Amino acid sequence: MIETLERLIAEHPFFHEMTEPHLQFIAGCAKNVRFEEGEVIFREGDEANQFYFIREGRIAVELMIPSRGFTTVQTLGDGEMLGWSWLLPPYRWQFGARASKPTRALAFDGKCLRNKCEEDHELGYEILKRFTHIISERLDATRLQLLDLYGANV
């Protein structure tokens, strides 16, 4: 099982060019998970100790707005990563996540990886570098969403 996970992880662009020992350690923190449509993956404010790579499916990142209910701010699909609150104190989810389609994913033990990153700064740098890239892409996308481009007079 670990070998299969290791292969899956090594093939993912996020982990390209990581060293074998680092990949082995990361694979040791990973497991396969499935979510049914509508299933809550985590809730806003809960402790954030995992992150996920979506193998297949769709996950909605959502926010509860009083009087409006749950509002989806973004969806993530095949090959995308979900969750970085495990990286930063206070290690609480800032948003909730729910499967909007049946979804298969790899779940990573963020707490375990976080502790390892504290010990092994080379691994920590590699992980942060990769997450920074994703965070930057999401920030760019969010900025475009904020422009309300399809409104009148844009």
Next chain:
Amino acid sequence: MAPMFEQTSAAGTPADSMLPVPYRIRRVWRETADTFTFDLNPADGSRAFSFAPGQFNMLYVFGVGEVPISISGPGDSLSIRHTTRVVGGVSKSMRALKSGDTIGVRGPFGSGWPVEKAAGCDVVIVAGGIGLAPLRSVLCAITAHRDRYGRVTLLYGARTPEDILYERELKSWRDKFDLDCEVTVDRAPGGWRGIVGIVTKLISRATFDPANAVAMICGPEVMMRFAIMELHRCGLAADRIYLSMERNMKCAVGFCGRCQYGPLFICKDGPVFRFDRIAGIFGVAEI
């Protein structure tokens, strides 16, 4: 009778291009809260209307004013279809018109999408908001001859689920014509099971051969800029990317200069441009 998709060039403007011809509104309906569509037939019933997908007409609401509106393709019973968003006085008056009312039409004007050149290629269509309206004519042309094209992908972004245009046709293109059709919205209530996020993010997930693909983009200029960046990242060259530009237009035939875009006129040289031809001025402030 001339086919609806007859390819015409920018030079093929009518002899008396400043004279509006009366057309009757055959049918009108609301698409979204601020967008409506109508099908038009010549008021005298005398002639068919030939256009190239991507061209536009000047629509004249008598006594109010004239606005450029992209041709959204064929409508029912040899009519032409226009989908319009209400953004000012003329389009507001236009929305108040009913079936049977008459409107003035000048056109078609401008350049078209490379529908013929794209034959044998994968086609990637990226539309944002009302930008789907001029691309509908491309989708109609492609689905009319689906076997001429490789993989066809439509990536469409709207503001909210309520702002999605042509919902029935989107379903039909997806189900009946083997189109990869992805729709995303900028924001959605919790019950929405579709995609939420910017449309340009869908490009890297689309399947196409960059060496043999043509992309056609229409939407807000900022969206198009990011779409072009993504297409380049996917390996698509500038001479395989086409986009439809928008500026205020008045005469539609290059006389008035209102829509001058650097050395070009949007009305006459565009609105559809191959990207490498405008790359030097695209996105430049004060152009």
